[in-house]
Amino acid sequence: MSDKIYDLLIVGAGCSGASGAMYASRLNLDTIMVAELPGGLITTTHLVENWPGIKSISGPDLAMSIVDHATSFGVPMKNEKVKEIVKAVDNVEDGKKSGYVVKTSSSEYKAKTVLIATGTEHKHLNVPGEKELANKGVSYCALCDGAFYKDKVVCTVGGGDSAAKEALLLTEYAKKVFILVRGKKLKAEPVNLDRVEKNEKIEIMYETEIAEILGDEKVEKLKLKNGDDMEMDGVFIAIGHNALSKLAKDLQVGLNQWNEIKINRRSETSVPGIYSAGDVTDNEFKQAITGSAEAVTAAYFASDYIAKNEIVFN
Ligand SMILES: Cc1cc2nc3c(=O)[nH]c(=O)nc-3n(C[C@H](O)[C@H](O)[C@H](O)COP(=O)(O)OP(=O)(O)OC[C@H]3O[C@@H](n4cnc5c(N)ncnc54)[C@H](O)[C@@H]3O)c2cc1C
Structure with a gap:
């Protein structure tokens, strides 16, 4: 495992994850995206007519323009599937917070905060x-x-x-x-x-x-x-989707009855330093714009959390 410590690691590069990455870089967070399939679910639809400022665009073009926006601001994109997210330190001293280790089949990454934007799989x-x-x-x-x-x-x-x-x-x-x-x-x-x-x-x-x-x-x-x-x-x-929330569940993050990740208005989950956004969350209105907004909110409050806490890795 490299010694590098990212401020924010984003799991997923759909509309949500990539929007969060773009904003995080503007907030000067050292950010990385790790995603199995960049672009995500919206790449499977031909026409998007409700993204503000663009009257009509294909799903793949919209998604990849957001991913490009993030990477052009210097956020690296790793095409890997995340297998597990664990706390770096089990028992931290009072007043400190543990960072996280994010494991894929080929790498391990350290990050002070993690945004889970893993979306869904079809039913x-x-x-x-x-x-x-x-x-x-x-x-x-x-x-x-x-x-x-x-x-x-x-x-x-x-x-x-x-x-x-x-x-x-x-x-x-x-x-x-x-x-x-x-x-x-x-x-x-x-x-x-x-x-x-x-x-x-x-x-x-x-x-x-x-x-x-x-x-x-x-x-x-x-x-x-x-x-x-x-x-x-x-x-x-086309009968709906199930939340891909296993990574969160294994971390003891609170889920609702449909296994969607519960978030608050700061896009915080029940576990400090773990944020979530997009289709994987308990937001009933699942759209590109709502997921992007949640991810952007997560980036802002992750930045705030990093500024206010001492985050340790050993
Ligand atoms: C047919 C159809 C039409 C739609 N039309 C519209 C529309 O017109 N307008 C609109 O706003 N919305 C539309 N939507 C909804 C929109 O597609 C979703 O709300 C949006 O794509 C969700 O984005 P997301 O980033 O939250 O999740 P996703 O797009 O699902 O992205 C999830 C990301 O996480 C990655 N991932 C998942 N698990 C892992 C893992 N373990 N490790 C690494 N990476 C992982 C995936 O590879 C992907 O990159 C439509 C949906 C469908 C099905």
Whole structure:
């Protein structure tokens, strides 16, 4: 392990982590980002129209412009998966605080404070055929796989804005797009709902659930819970995400009932020196701008914490 001690180590380089890194460098914090996949979740969407100052931009362009902004201010970016975060000192003297050691499979980093901005992973439907036909017609990303479905019949599964946006993108390729909604309502952003309703290729099917995805080499049809069969070439699942909060849980950071990291208005967690931001937190409104704001807030209060505390490593 190198002897270098960072002021702030950010786990994750999605919109949240990268925004926090950019601000931290402006606050003169010696900062590093460690991320498995720079850019994060928003790189899977084709159109972002609610980032202030930019009327329309693709998800990948937005995310990578924020990552570039941070790295151009001198924040190093390490493409590594963090396995564990531990306290450097178990029992610190009164009035002092322990720093942290962040472990990846190839390195260990010391940091006075850590911002966990690890986001989420997509949920599975957990129906027969989903796992077996993954990448053979079952997908979780229309931007990544939509182009394979030119003139085909596809569906999105889900009742939120993601299912609506994924369906809209799929209409650029497929000849017919169903949105299968379990409940009685599609809870999409009004502008997206309006686009869906006006798009002749899209048909919303309410109170519809998949029982099984069928096909030999690739998806061929769906068996619905009401017993009906539906011919289908592609299934795009957009039913939400689970917080990637294991690193925090192992550190005894407080989580809510959905395993999301609890933060306060300073983006502090229950453990001193550990901050969190973005989709992994208990903020109900999970958007690029809200996660970025939480990360920026974390950078500010991490700077304050470093100024006010003696942080030790042995
Ligand atoms: C289809 C779709 C459309 C959307 N459209 C919009 C939109 O139009 N506008 C909008 O504002 N929001 C939109 N969102 C939501 C937006 O994508 C998220 O709110 C935002 O991307 C969350 O950013 P984040 O940085 O918190 O997490 P993420 O983007 O998920 O980033 C997490 C980062 O942590 C890294 N990571 C995770 N675990 C580890 C580990 N152990 N070690 C190292 N690195 C790790 C990941 O590799 C990644 O870099 C959309 C979401 C979806 C699914």
